[in-house]
Amino acid sequence: MNRIDKELQKLASFSATPNPSVTRIVYSEEDMEARAYFITLCENIGLKVRVDVIGNTFARWEGSQPDLAPVGTGSHIDAIPESGQYDGTVGVFGGLEAIRVLKESGYSPKRSIEILLFTSEEPTRFGIGCLGSRMLSGQLTPENAEKLIDTENNSLKQNLERVNFNTDLSSVKLPKNYYNAFVELHIEQGPILEAENLDIGIVTMIAAPSSLGVQIVGQGGHAGCVLMPKRKDAGCAAAEIALAVESIAQNSASDNTVATTGIFNIKPGAVNSIPKEAYLEIDLRDTFIETRDKALNDVQDKIKEISNRRGVTSNVKLLNCDPPAICAENLVNTVENVTKNLGYSYKKMISHAYHDSLFMAQICPTTMIFIPCRDGLSHHPDEYSSPEQIHKGVQTLALSLKALSE
Amino acid sequence: MNRIDKELQKLASFSATPNPSVTRIVYSEEDMEARAYFITLCENIGLKVRVDVIGNTFARWEGSQPDLAPVGTGSHIDAIPESGQYDGTVGVFGGLEAIRVLKESGYSPKRSIEILLFTSEEPTRFGIGCLGSRMLSGQLTPENAEKLIDTENNSLKQNLERVNFNTDLSSVKLPKNYYNAFVELHIEQGPILEAENLDIGIVTMIAAPSSLGVQIVGQGGHAGCVLMPKRKDAGCAAAEIALAVESIAQNSASDNTVATTGIFNIKPGAVNSIPKEAYLEIDLRDTFIETRDKALNDVQDKIKEISNRRGVTSNVKLLNCDPPAICAENLVNTVENVTKNLGYSYKKMISHAYHDSLFMAQICPTTMIFIPCRDGLSHHPDEYSSPEQIHKGVQTLALSLKALSE
Known part of the structure; x- marks a missing residue:
């Protein structure tokens, strides 16, 4: 060797x-x-x-x-x-x-x-x-x-x-x-x-790389007792955001736009408990800054829309965004x-x-x-x-x- | 007191x-x-x-x-x-x-x-x-x-x-x-x-309570380098399953069907890494055993469909299913x-x-x-x-x- x-x-x-x-x-x-x-x-x-x-x-x-x-x-x-x-x-x-x-x-x-x-x-x-x-x-x-x-x-x-x-x-x-x-x-x-x-x-x-941290706060509760229409499940909101991130990259005008939800944590994290909080980190890159920035904006708009519709709050932090x-x-x-x-x-x-x-x-x-x-x-x-x-x-x-x- | x-x-x-x-x-x-x-x-x-x-x-x-x-x-x-x-x-x-x-x-x-x-x-x-x-x-x-x-x-x-x-x-x-x-x-x-x-x-x-454990194996890789059409992201598959679980409970014939993805873990869990594995635990209950069992079957069918379409493997374990x-x-x-x-x-x-x-x-x-x-x-x-x-x-x-x- x-x-x-x-x-x-x-x-x-x-x-x-x-x-x-x-x-x-x-x-x-x-x-x-x-x-x-x-x-x-x-x-x-x-x-x-x-x-x-x-x-x-x-x-x-x-x-x-x-x-x-x-x-x-x-x-x-x-x-x-x-x-x-x-x-x-x-x-x-x-x-x-x-x-x-x-x-x-x-x-x-x-x-x-x-x-x-x-x-x-x-x-x-x-x-x-x-x-x-x-x-x-x-x-x-x-x-x-x-x-x-x-x-x-x-x-x-x-x-x-x-x-x-x-x-x-x-x-x-x-x-x-x-x-x-x-x-x-x-x-x-x-x-x-x-x-x-x-x-x-x-x-x-x-x-050009960028990444976002997203903190989502919904409403916890016992998984057996809160009927579906009453829920504000932070985990489901996070799941919908992860799929939106994937879809925005797939549908970008640039073939080189890639986006990944690499961190996905929920709390409390017990099978019989509705997730009350979720934390995501999203990585988004492109070779062109224009399509990268458009995708980044689209992701942030989508997070707002999902959060409003589901009645959860979300706090988005731009972790990095380099040229x-x-x-x-x-x-x-x-x-x-x-x-x-x-x-x-x-x-x-x-x-x-x-x-x-x-x-x-x-x-x-x-x-x-x-x-x-x-x-x-x-x-x-x-x-x-x-x-x-x-x-x-x-x-x-x-x-x-x-x-x-x- | x-x-x-x-x-x-x-x-x-x-x-x-x-x-x-x-x-x-x-x-x-x-x-x-x-x-x-x-x-x-x-x-x-x-x-x-x-x-x-x-x-x-x-x-x-x-x-x-x-x-x-x-x-x-x-x-x-x-x-x-x-x-x-x-x-x-x-x-x-x-x-x-x-x-x-x-x-x-x-x-x-x-x-x-x-x-x-x-x-x-x-x-x-x-x-x-x-x-x-x-x-x-x-x-x-x-x-x-x-x-x-x-x-x-x-x-x-x-x-x-x-x-x-x-x-x-x-x-x-x-x-x-x-x-x-x-x-x-x-x-x-x-x-x-x-x-x-x-x-x-x-x-x-x-x-009547029941719960499922779902192990999903996709393909990892660097979040910057694998273009979107090549991906088998276990985290996105898991996110789609969590949303399907929610939707099946919402659309059940019984108002009392409730379903929760209370555990959602991905590996390796780093912002710049495509999730290669995911593990979910799903809680599903109903007051009627018929609609509970139908929802349980629907969830399992949906997991298969999502896994096949996304090219990931999934292994579902019935953790409990009580009358x-x-x-x-x-x-x-x-x-x-x-x-x-x-x-x-x-x-x-x-x-x-x-x-x-x-x-x-x-x-x-x-x-x-x-x-x-x-x-x-x-x-x-x-x-x-x-x-x-x-x-x-x-x-x-x-x-x-x-x-x-x-």
């Missing part, structure tokens, strides 16, 4: 659920162990490691001209409950492997090359994705970050205290153009490369040349998924390299990219980092 | 959630503390207490002819998550108060009078209601009871070991006609008595005479809620006494019956027990 495949396997063992599923929530014991493992591997090859106060981790291969803005690469290692082994991790450990390959080839970069492990790309704990890159890019201010509350009702600062990080958030933001270029390697998390039998995707644009990112043309061209020279098949494509690169693109030239994954599956224990697919991604990344650091 | 009102307030303090809500799951610390409190009160007035191996608790006031079949009364003290202070508890502590009132009046019964505290009337822990009375009546055999698994994946026996009960289940079942008569005092859990400004309901029939109970005419007449003599307003009525009396009716003559509760609310922190309403219920119970034990 190759070095990186072994490391990814070892990394998967840091999980709150048994493999093949992986559950690694930011700041959990598993996350902290996985971070320590990554740092050790970086230090083993002489990289200088810096960890910022929220846990974003920079592993630097010093260039011959260390004052020049470095070239960055990296991704995340946190994993949503019962997901897979490759989302994010391939970009972090692939960055490390790319540096090892370049070192072993005798190459010495002019610009420094940095691997960046982003904190909490997944929204599991704080209900907001890309916590680390949002703060690095300044899109999330320290003041607003302090207001974040996790699923166990602890603040970000309380989490940082628990894991012994410093809690002064003002030092996280990077200066504009801190990186001369940033390239993130990632599995596609979609079916296109596999279906078209391609080795590499070069990302030209990242879709799409356009990738840097010169980086796309660099990666394309590298891919051609390696003889790999490729296509330029749009990322439908949300990535830290969406926020890095706000402060420096950015692109992404995609590799295929089986059946397009991600956020699932069956998520899989083959050693060969990973190898081709790492080669493409290594030679792109080389070209950009010369 | 009256003795019983103080005791009910004290009882409410044994709760896993802050008052006014009450959460007291069977075999939890709170449940065990509440049981100990009840037993102490019984022993204080000289009742002989026997606890069977699953925790059904018999507190006996010995009659002058102790060989005669006793008269029974009682109910439950377990409470579903975030419910109220009166469901069940009024029947247990009302039974105790009734005996105290009779004792203080100088009465001495011929037949013994027993208060019965039933174990786990609520289905919260084991997914099945009336555990104690099902086993007392022999409707649940020791063999089937051994197969019960709770929400934390522990068997009934493992629970009994934890709380230091004996685990030989064969001794629980009572002989047929162990009681000469059984009368349960309970809040109505519905709006009728309050709306008609009546003091007492005398129950002639208990509705209605007809109350004993002579007991109904006795309670009616007592109520008339007390000058209380009353009506004969059907119980839409599920009670331990449903199962006691299988082994002995049984009826129930209802008192009004505010807004018909139950299984809710706002559940409330006034001291005066409780007093009238206790008086009716006391004189009924007297009449039946003479």
